[in-house]
Amino acid sequence: MKTLLQNFRIVDELIDAIGAVLIHDDIIRDVCLKGEIIRYDIGHWSVDRVIDGGGLALMPAFIDLHAHFRDPGFPEKETLESASLAALAGGYTTLVCMANTKPVIDTFEAAQALKQRSDALGLIDLYPAIALTRNMAGEELSQGLSRVRPGSVRLFSEDGKDVADDALFLAAFGQASRLGIPVSCHCDAGGHEVEQARRAGQPRSVWSRIEENVATERALRLGREANAHVHIAHVSTKEALASIRAAKTRGESLTCEATPHHLCLTEVDATFMGDESHGRVNPPLRGEDDRQALIAGLLDGSIDVIATDHAPHTAVDKEHGSPGFSGLETSFAACFTELVSKGRLSLSQLSALMSAAPARILGLIDRGAIKPGLLADLVVVDTEAVWNVDTTLFRSRGQNSPFNGRALSSQTLMTLRRGRVVFDRDLLVKQ
């Protein structure tokens, strides 16, 4: 099957130009940009299908390093299928899902079983993260940490907490380093300072801030000792970011991510939504100075990736304080609205943060850009669209979005995986 996508604004990490993309089955065969010397006269290709973009943007599909699929164990919050459909609606085709399920994903077999179920659905490419310790109990290393088949597991993570015991955490980093697999650190393990703040009756935002800063330093130190690739998840404070920047300056092997909600919202929004209910997320929404520091971090390369930390919950769970936001369906538009529309980032820079950089971290050299030979995993975006977020229309079961009711600029219209249209808001002309 040959598909011609013509008349698009083609945007990836390196390109931003009008042109056409030729797909043969699941692979990008050619990219012709206006003004370039045309290597193929695309008019002479006999194609089976033409998708005319009429100037819409065509980008590499997004890659998420951090999503909570809640499967197995929490179907009232999300399922593999609902998360996959939400991902496609948000323009994602490759995702890492976290291990805090029931049971915990702590063995290679459990990760494989989930991956196989996902492959059978045929919607997305899923790479389940494996927990560092058995049942995420922090007592002994997980079986999955020592027995994985390279390629099918691309990230380890203890998820919403790091390993409290230094020696065990160090051993986990050591094993990950031997396997050449990065460890995503959630940086929620507190230490004495946090206990003191807690006992002194400080508000959660204060001890959580100390917690993140202390835990980031600790993960960097132990990761360095083990020569591991540390990936810091959802950095949110300017102090944690400064530690990361300093480590990068020293040449350490490390990457980090920021979430759309920490880049777009602050503690003022959290208070408005309810600090201990609908506005609650780990790490919490921070101050405006933190938010600005994160944006500066995107620009100077201290932050490598934008990851959703998609964390769907039921309305009742949210009401009772479960932390997290349903993020897959708003992440691109939220970042576009706050960063691209306001002139802080170019669309190419946003593409790098959402596709090329996460592909590199996962070692997926076959995606993340629009280049001949790469997988035809693509997303069509209307950068002129303005829409109101209505969570009742989400594919995700989690309607806990802090952007509900807000107007966002730009919208994902169509997602292709391996050249096949897997999501379509049904606006494009086809033949």
Ligand code: DOR
């Ligand atoms: O707010 C959050 N919720 N942050 C996390 O890191 C985990 C997540 C969850 O699993 O609900």
